[in-house]
Amino acid sequence: MKLSFKLILTVILGLSALSALFLFKSFSNRYFVHRNAIELSFKEIETAHKRLDYQILHNTFFLYTNQDDVNRKIALIDRKIDALLRNPHIADGHPETLGQLRTHAEAFDVKVQAIYDFQTVNTVIKNSTAAILALQNRLFALKAANAAEQELFREISRISGAILLAKNGMDAQLIASLNASITSLSKNRLNDPLKNDLLERSIAHFRVIEEYFPRYVRHLEEINDPQVIRSLHRSNETFLNESDSELQLINYFSYLLVALFIISIGLITFFLIRSEKEARRDPLTRLRNRKAYEEKIRHASRKLSLILININKFKHYNDFYGVQEGDRLLIETARRIKTMGFAGNHVSYYRLGADDFGILFEESPLLPLEEAAKSVLHLFPREPIVIDGEVRTPSITVAASNIAPLLENADMALKSKQQHNPIFYHEGLNLRQVIEENVTKAKELREALEEDRVIPYFQPIVALSSGMAAKHEVLARIVMKDGEVRSIYPYLHVAKESRLYNPLSRIIISKSFAIIASRTGNFSINLSIDDIENNETVELITQLLEKHEGIGKRIIFEILESEAIERYEGTLEFIAHVRRYGCRIAIDDFGSGYSNFARILNLAVDIIKIDGSLIRHLDNDSKAVTIVQTIVNFTRAASIETVAEFVHNEAVAQIVRSLGIDAAQGFYFYEPSPLPLSPE
Known part of the structure; x- marks a missing residue:
């Protein structure tokens, strides 16, 4: 973009600022209309809360109540809260107020549930209280036959009075303290059948009061929880605070618009000229970009x-x-x-x-x-x-x-x-030739996938303590049309570039599981970060682990060290997932880069496979020996098993043994084959 055009654009921006000044008044009027309407809604909700609380209090003391009044008041508050939550002025411009309102709505939902629970319990309490008084009057009208009955009547009267006192004082402890008296009272039997019936019915209602009164008190306390109205007040206060910020913003904006018109041309022009120079500099190194x-x-x-x-x-x-x-x-x-x-x-x-x-x-x-x-x-x-x-x-x-x-x-x-x-x-x-070779490889790989000519091979991993094959690593191979079997390695880059990698990987995983399920022993399967982050591949692995019960305990998933560190969080999540099936984890090519020992420890891996670039030079590179020994010391301290890759001759095999590495693989021991070794 030419500088002259940017200068013209700057003038246009200045004129736009002046136009915005004329739009400011219209915006302000609309703003205050919305603000006042919201303020009124907060006051209406608070008033509705007070009326609802009064109705609940009324229902507490009066025997006959109208539950529909309570329901109508609840519905009114719900509508008003919902209207505020859906108000565009709050939803779009007052995030803190919106959050506080949602908190209040949740608190009110809890209160409503408490009201419904209270109405049920209150009905039971009222009915039993009224029944106790009626039964007491009928019992006392029959008069006591002797001093024992007289004392019994006095005990009934005392318990009834205590219940009324506790109900008026919301004293759950007083109700609880009557348990012994009610229990003692229930042991009495009167000779007069009518008196005895009235006694038993009174005791039954005493028990009802004893059972339901704690819930009665708890629900009433939940209804009267001051946090509900406080949350409404906080919502209102938050709205006022945010509105005050908006008002200040409006004032500042009006001043800014005037100032912007005056200084915009000079200021923006200055920065545009400066940006023309900065646009050609790398901000970090200050070199040209x-x-x-x-x-x-x-x-x-x-x-x-x-x-x-x-x-x-x-x-x-x-x-x-x-x-x-x-x-x-x-x-x-x-x-x-x-x-x-x-x-x-x-x-x-x-x-x-x-x-x-x-x-x-x-x-x-x-x-x-x-x-x-x-x-x-x-x-x-x-x-x-x-x-x-x-x-x-x-x-x-x-x-x-x-x-x-x-x-x-x-x-x-x-x-x-x-x-x-x-x-x-x-x-x-011959870079063009390289491109042509890649195209050819992509075609060969695509045809091999379509014609089911991609198969797993298995390379034994030897336990150095016994010299016996302890497990196998799964390797992919392509069977060419002429029957030649080729390694998948030269095709991997092409597979990823041509979007054939994920289908290739899933075919090898499926075929490997089928063979592993029919064999004994442990098997390593290589996964890349593309596999771990591909939902279809992870779902396939999960299905296979669930289909073949117990197979997970024999599966080891190998993950490249560099990828495990680079995509640490995703790798950690995958490891946790497959460990639920008993699978173990190996880090492949360890030592090929800047090995991060702390991250590896956090991954809690079971096996570390030392990179072949170190192992293959052990017999002629003392530095490689030092590095490998350091890795072995680290893994031994962390109780992690080690495997040496690419062991190709006797000299390297001897050094690997002397360094204390647990297992090894390579052409010196075994070459890959279409099927695992049979157990010896």
């Missing part, structure tokens, strides 16, 4: 060359040290790159991606592209990056191109997986 690079290429009048620098496994570094430390490494890397002076070559420096940097310059006979790229590569080992006293020099890969389009070609060279470093783009890299 991708936009600046593209403009430089577009307007270049001379032939340029590009050196592309990539920090290897920067994601692992971020996971290990944290994002903040990762940012510091990027800043230091950018600073180091800027120190490379290609004198007289019109050099400019760029951050072209998350962990990609670029140096754009004009080649000269004194500094050809090859020499420049090598000097960049050798810069970092020669002058290490030190952060907080610790050497953090990153491993980098350098790609270079002087053939347009520079960035696209350099990036293709970077991703071509060439073994040498730096990598120079040229037509001989």
Whole structure:
């Protein structure tokens, strides 16, 4: 967007601010109408609460009541609360008030339930109270036949009076204290059948009062809970507070509109001009960004060359040290790159991606592209990056191109997986051929899936203590049309890019379970983060675990270390899910990156499979031995089983045993086969 257009846009914004000033009055009028209506609704709800409480109190003392009045008052409050909850002014502009109103509605629902419960209990209490008085009058009218009956009548009178006193005073403890007296009274029998009947009926009603009175008191306390009306008051107060903030906002906004019209043109113009410069700078490293690079290429009048620098496994570094430390490494890397002076070559420096940097310059006979790229590569080992006293020099890969389009070609060279470093783009890299090979592999894989030519193979894992096969790892294989069996590994990248990975994975899982169910022993199945995060795959695993009862105790799911750490929360959730079926968890390729021991401990894994890149060099690399020994010490302290991968000769096998690793696999022991080994 051209600067002149942005300036015109700024003027339009200023005029818009003036127009908004005229709309302000209309908005204010509507606002106050809504505000006053809501305030009135709060007062009406409070009044309705008081009338409902009065009705409940009335029902407490009077024998005959109209329950319909109570129901009508409840319905009125419900309607008014619901109207406030659905009021757009509250729903859209007062989130705290809305939350408080919902709290009040919930409290009122509790109160309503208490009212219904109270009405039931109150009816029982009233009926029994009235019955007690009537029975007492009939009993006393018959007169006591002797002193014992006279004392019995006095006890009945005392209990009746205590019940009336407790009811008026809401004294549940007094009712409870009558239990012994009522029990004692129930042991008496009168000779006169009529008197005895009146006595027993009185005792029965005493028991009813004794049973229901605690509920009567509890429900009445719930009805009179001051928190209900307090929650309404809080809702009202919150609305007033939010409204006051809105009023202040309205006042400030009116002043702002006037000020905005005056200063908008100058202020916004200043920021637009500044943003034009900032838009071409990376905010973290202060190097020029991708936009600046593209403009430089577009307007270049001379032939340029590009050196592309990539920090290897920067994601692992971020996971290990944290994002903040990762940012510091990027800043230091950018600073180091800027120190490379290609004198007289019109050099400019760029951050072209998350962990990609670029140096754009004009080649000269004194500094050809090859020499420049090598000097960049050798810069970092020669002058290490030190952060907080610790050497953090990153491993980098350098790609270079002087053939347009520079960035696209350099990036293709970077991703071509060439073994040498730096990598120079040229037509001989056959990148187009690589693309054609990927297309062919995608076709082969799709046809294999359609024709059911993807099958599981099984490689034994040997317990080093006994030398016997302790379990098997499931591996995927493709049977070609000519009968050749190929490893799935060269096809995995293509499978993920062509959306064939999930169907492939589910086929292998299904076929593996079918074979495992018919065999004994333990089996490892490899899963990627794509499997763990795919609902269909997880559902299939769940169905198979439930279909084959007890099979989970023989299943080990292997998860790549880098993926387990990168998608930690999702991995943790999956592990918890399959552990319910007795499954165990192994971390695959451990030691291939910035191993995060704390995260691995939190995952509570059962097995760690040490990466083959370490194991295969144990017989000629002392550093690899040290790293593996460190991993073994860690796992032994954490009671985690270890498995060495890619054991390919006797020398490596002996070292693996001496390091105390529990189990191993590789072509030295067994090659993969279509079926597991039979138990010996």
